[in-house]
Amino acid sequence: MPTPRPRRSALYLPGNNARVLEKARTLPADALIFDLEDAVGPDAKESARARVCEVVSSGAHRPRELVVRVNGLSTRWHEDDLAAVARSGADGVLVPKVESARQVRELSAALDALGAPENLTLWVMVETPGAFLRAEEIASAGGRLEVLVIGTNDLVNDLHGRHVPGRTPILPALTLAVLGARSAGKVILDGVFNAIADASGFADEARQGREMGFDGKTVIHPSQIDPANAGFGPSPEEVDHARTVVSAYERAQAAGESVIVVEGRMIESLHVRDAQRILALDSLIAELTYGTPPLETVTPS
CATH class of the missing domain: 1.10.287 (Helix Hairpins)
Structure with missing residues (x-):
């Protein structure tokens, strides 16, 4: 049985915000996700990439697991992002909107071709209806793939649904993703909780995620780290x-x-x-x- 790695909380950090990146050095998240995608506007993509890779290479945020979320496969920044992360010293690269096993294999092959170290793992976001329907196929693709990350905001948007307490409208999709991850022996992290001022709502959703079988939760604010660690760590x-x-x-x-x-x-x-x-x-x-x-x-x- 493989030894698990703590991934109770994975905090998204905007890659273009120097103050936030510096503050993250003191935060108790198990993993830090330096974001080059949603959190960074088009005009700041290249400068954010350079800043994030410099921060990751410095080792200042260790011993936390360091992951960089790159821009999507179809964007003009993706290839340069991947190449930069491959030589940054990051532990993982997170790719948004992955929808097939073929894409997983191609991403692994691209990292190999870029000379990425063997310990650089691939994380993929499962966030579209098609991806959830193919969760087992994606999780079983092999290569460098280690972690699936749920994107509930994109899923709800694509379904024309609503965010409601208990997440009833998307529970079937979440279950498919957990089943797919477990069938392939992969780690799976729950999606974000948007209402950062609603502490009890976050605790309820974290408890639900733990009960469903998720290994941890992605978070968007430092106030969510401790509740995620408590919710997904063994009592x-x-x-x-x-x-x-x-x-x-x-x-x-x-x-x-x-x-x-x-x-x-x-x-x-x-x-x-x-x-x-x-x-x-x-x-x-x-x-x-x-x-x-x-x-x-x-x-x-």
Whole structure:
């Protein structure tokens, strides 16, 4: 089982705003997405690209995961964006409005041709009706693809729908995306919550996203980071239960027993694997936050 990487919160940062980019050095987001697309006007695209690549290359925002959202495939800035990010030292490149496995493969091949390091991962945005209908195909395309990012604003707009509490109109699309990501073993991040002053609304949507199976949430304001981290990180109760499950499994293995019962419930191998995943994630969160893992950790088998 692969070791997870904390992606509870991924904060979008406008690539042309020096003050915001500097402030982000102190923010507790797991990932920072430096945006060259929606947040930057046409006249500022090239200067924003240079600024973002300089900031990423400096390493000042480490140990957070650093991702650059480039302009879309059909724009005149896309190729230059991709080439610049390929040599910037970023951890990932996020491409908007990806709609097919072919595009994923072509993007991976383009990064290879540009000489991008092997650890530069591809993130793609699933945000159009066609992309949601082909979520499994996109997620299974292979190459450098590691993360799917949901774009709920574009989806609602394309559907001529409305943003409503509970997101009932788009729940089928979100479910398709999660199913597609999980079938291919990819990470998937929930879309943004637009009402930055509505703390309770954000908490409700984060809880819904966690219950649906998302790994984290993209956020647009620093005030949303802590609630996202809390909503998508394992709770103390979950960590304690996971330790109990793994300990019971290890005792049973040592004793040659095949039946494991924890708190009156039968435990199967799938429960053990999930408990190991939770403990590994908790360890990595602690290391990212404090620079050291917690005292009790379990390495996934």
